[in-house]
Amino acid sequence: MADLNVLYESIVNGKLESAVAITKEAIAEGISPQVIINDYMIKGMEEMGQRFQEGRAYVPNLLMSARAMKGSLDLLKPLLKGDTSNSMGKVIIGTVKGDLHDIGKNLVASMLEGCGFEVINLGVDVSSEKFVEAIIEHDANILCMSALLTTTMVNMKEVIDAVEKAGLKDKVRIMIGGAPVNDKFSQQIGADGFSDNANSAVQLAKELMASN
Amino acid sequence: MRGKELLKQAFALQETARVPWVPFVGVHAGSLMGVSSKEYLKSADLIVEGVSKAIELYNPDGIPIVFDLQLEAECLDCQLVWADENPPAVNSHPLMEGIALEDLKIPLASEGRIAVTMEATRQLREKYPDLALYGLITGPFTLGLHLLGTEIFMKMFIDEEYVHQLMEFCTKVCNAMTDYYKEAGCDVVAVVDPMTSQIGPEQFEQFVTKYCTDVFAHIKEQSLYSSFFVCGQAQHNIEVMCGCKPDNISIDENIPLELVKDICLKNETSFGGNLLLTMALLLGTPEDCERNALDCMDIGGTKGFILAPGCDIAYATPKENLLAVTNLITDTYRQDVIRALDAKVSNAELIDKASYGSSPKVLVDIITLDSGSCAPCQYMVEAAQRACEPFGDRVVWNERSVKTPEGIEFMMGIGARNIPTLCIDGEIKFISTIPPVSEIKNTIEERLNLK
Numbered sequence: 001m002a003d004l005n006v007l008y009e010s011i012v013n014g015k016l017e018s019a020v021a022i023t024k025e026a027i028a029e030g031i032s033p034q035v036i037i038n039d040y041m042i043k044g045m046e047e048m049g050q051r052f053q054e055g056r057a058y059v060p061n062l063l064m065s066a067r068a069m070k071g072s073l074d075l076l077k078p079l080l081k082g083d084t085s086n087s088m089g090k091v092i093i094g095t096v097k098g099d100l101h102d103i104g105k106n107l108v109a110s111m112l113e114g115c116g117f118e119v120i121n122l123g124v125d126v127s128s129e130k131f132v133e134a135i136i137e138h139d140a141n142i143l144c145m146s147a148l149l150t151t152t153m154v155n156m157k158e159v160i161d162a163v164e165k166a167g168l169k170d171k172v173r174i175m176i177g178g179a180p181v182n183d184k185f186s187q188q189i190g191a192d193g194f195s196d197n198a199n200s201a202v203q204l205a206k207e208l209m210a211s212n
Numbered sequence: 213m214r215g216k217e218l219l220k221q222a223f224a225l226q227e228t229a230r231v232p233w234v235p236f237v238g239v240h241a242g243s244l245m246g247v248s249s250k251e252y253l254k255s256a257d258l259i260v261e262g263v264s265k266a267i268e269l270y271n272p273d274g275i276p277i278v279f280d281l282q283l284e285a286e287c288l289d290c291q292l293v294w295a296d297e298n299p300p301a302v303n304s305h306p307l308m309e310g311i312a313l314e315d316l317k318i319p320l321a322s323e324g325r326i327a328v329t330m331e332a333t334r335q336l337r338e339k340y341p342d343l344a345l346y347g348l349i350t351g352p353f354t355l356g357l358h359l360l361g362t363e364i365f366m367k368m369f370i371d372e373e374y375v376h377q378l379m380e381f382c383t384k385v386c387n388a389m390t391d392y393y394k395e396a397g398c399d400v401v402a403v404v405d406p407m408t409s410q411i412g413p414e415q416f417e418q419f420v421t422k423y424c425t426d427v428f429a430h431i432k433e434q435s436l437y438s439s440f441f442v443c444g445q446a447q448h449n450i451e452v453m454c455g456c457k458p459d460n461i462s463i464d465e466n467i468p469l470e471l472v473k474d475i476c477l478k479n480e481t482s483f484g485g486n487l488l489l490t491m492a493l494l495l496g497t498p499e500d501c502e503r504n505a506l507d508c509m510d511i512g513g514t515k516g517f518i519l520a521p522g523c524d525i526a527y528a529t530p531k532e533n534l535l536a537v538t539n540l541i542t543d544t545y546r547q548d549v550i551r552a553l554d555a556k557v558s559n560a561e562l563i564d565k566a567s568y569g570s571s572p573k574v575l576v577d578i579i580t581l582d583s584g585s586c587a588p589c590q591y592m593v594e595a596a597q598r599a600c601e602p603f604g605d606r607v608v609w610n611e612r613s614v615k616t617p618e619g620i621e622f623m624m625g626i627g628a629r630n631i632p633t634l635c636i637d638g639e640i641k642f643i644s645t646i647p648p649v650s651e652i653k654n655t656i657e658e659r660l661n662l663k
Contacts, residue, residue, distance in 0.1 A: 059410040060366070063362070064365075150528075
């Protein structure tokens with residue numbers, strides 16, 4: 001019988017192969033995907049989030065856990081077709097126009113994906129128009145923007161203005177991140193939230209989904 | 213004592229007569245000449261001109277030649293994208309695009325912008341023999357990340373051997389860069405490795421310690437001083453960074469300076485930082501910058517501390533902000549004034565500016581640090597005294613020393629910002645410069661006529 005506690009441990013320790021193996025066993029035994037995801041996988045990611053906050057885990061550990069989580073989720077997704085209860089939400093993410101830094105943004109994308117969000121990563125140097133088009137095309141719930149430069153952080157406001165102009169401001173929640181931005185700046189430009197690391201970005205995304 | 217000699221004392225953890233100042237001027241020097249970052253970083257002549265301009269303005273003890281963490285990466289086939297007001301950014305990671313690690317060659321001193329940087333170093337060395345010139349090299353972990361991208365974080369778990377091979381190669385690049393800077397005339401090699409902030413201390417010890425220790429030992433063998441720059445939240449790694457045996461560790465505002473001081477001094481390592489790059493230097497006022505600098509100086513002290521911004525100064529940073537820091541470093545009066553103004557005045561009630569001076573007598577107030585110890589204050593008080601004498605008891609003068617709570621209360625109530633300041637009936641009339649006695653007399657007379 002599949003030992004789902006080992007799945008939990010595999011997520012926490014970032015062991016992709018063992019996470020995938022247990023997930024396959026569990027599926028074969030007919031265990032409900034919801035139980036596998038909610039009671040073991042998400043709990044594993046939450047434990048990692050907690051360790052990150054407390055300085056007991058770092059970015060490489062988070063990425064490995066997210067990778068193991070994604071490996072298992074890929075097996076479970078086909079079984080969830082038509083059941084949206086396990087979809088955490090759809091996220092559009094990108095670095096704003098003029099800015100080519102992608103490390104932090106990709107960490108956030110990996111973590112969100114690992115935690116069950118559907119992530120559409122638009123890359124770097126993304127224009128306001130592209131962000132708006134992607135929100136419409138994918139019917140997104142959350143928009144995440146990143147900027148590393150003091151000269152490009154101002155472009156976040158332009159994107160928010162474009163979202164507003166397209167009549168999407170009430171539909172999509174906006175999160176920002178990156179070295180020069182902070183909570184005050186987030187409020188100034190009319191974003192819904194700010195996060196300074198990949199773990200709290202996931203928490204924020206969950207909160208924003210809950211308040212939608 | 214100043215310049216290189218002062219910095220040597222700080223590196224050696226000896227008491228310094230004042231805090232040494234190393235503004236990390238990078239592309240900001242381009243803005244001082246009105247040229248873009250791209251033009252600036254590609255021309256040895258512009259770099260020499262820009263750094264010279266910064267030296268002239270900011271009177272530093274040491275200064276970087278170039279602050280660009282993409283210099284080596286560019287020579288190793290990482291594609292760069294250039295911006296007008298920022299250093300370039302790496303846009304491709306060759307090891308993720310089919311290039312094998314064995315095929316990468318250590319860049320030569322004659323290659324690309326490394327040659328430009330070394331040429332600028334030689335010229336600046338000749339021009340400024342007494343200043344400490346900092347040669348910046350990309351730290352091995354950050355260079356590894358440029359070459360491999362974020363995949364390096366996963367490879368730390370799934371292919372440790374590969375990460376070690378990559379770090380070994382990057383260490384060779386660092387050592388070669390050290391040799392080039394030594395030959396060109398640098399005094400200090402700063403190993404800038406910001407991406408280490410993303411890994412934990414155990415991961416640092418597993419994948420970074422050995423290599424950075426090698427880099428710092430090589431710098432020492434060349435009879436140069438070394439600094440380990442890290443930006444971002446790297447608090448958890450300060451101890452292991454000290455373990456790599458650099459002469460100095462420099463950090464940004466993400467880490468409390470007190471903490472870095474404690475750890476570094478315990479490990480017999482000098483330390484530096486951590487002026488606020490954005491909130492003070494770029495977006496603040498000169499007064500904000502002075503306060504921020506003084507906070508750093510008061511925490512850092514004069515043993516093993518180097519005042520510096522947290523990282524590369526932003527292109528558009530107003531020069532007035534950096535000038536305010538520059539002036540503060542040698543102006544002990546100004547330091548005392550700011551400390552006094554920041555001291556909490558318990559239950560102080562500010563004077564009522566509207567009714568102050570409504571009595572039949574004219575009130576002359578001289579706001580000073582202390583006329584006994586501050587020469588400009590003394591001359592201002594003497595000038596005021598002499599100007600008041602002919603008016604007898606129709607004029608009352610008072611010295612308001614900001615060393616007393618009442619003096620601070622008065623200064624804040626009046627809204628004065630400089631020392632010394634002379635006020636007549638609560639209005640600021642003369643600031644800093646001592647006016648001729650006749651001018652003060654005339655002003656008092658005008659005021660008396662209005663009574």
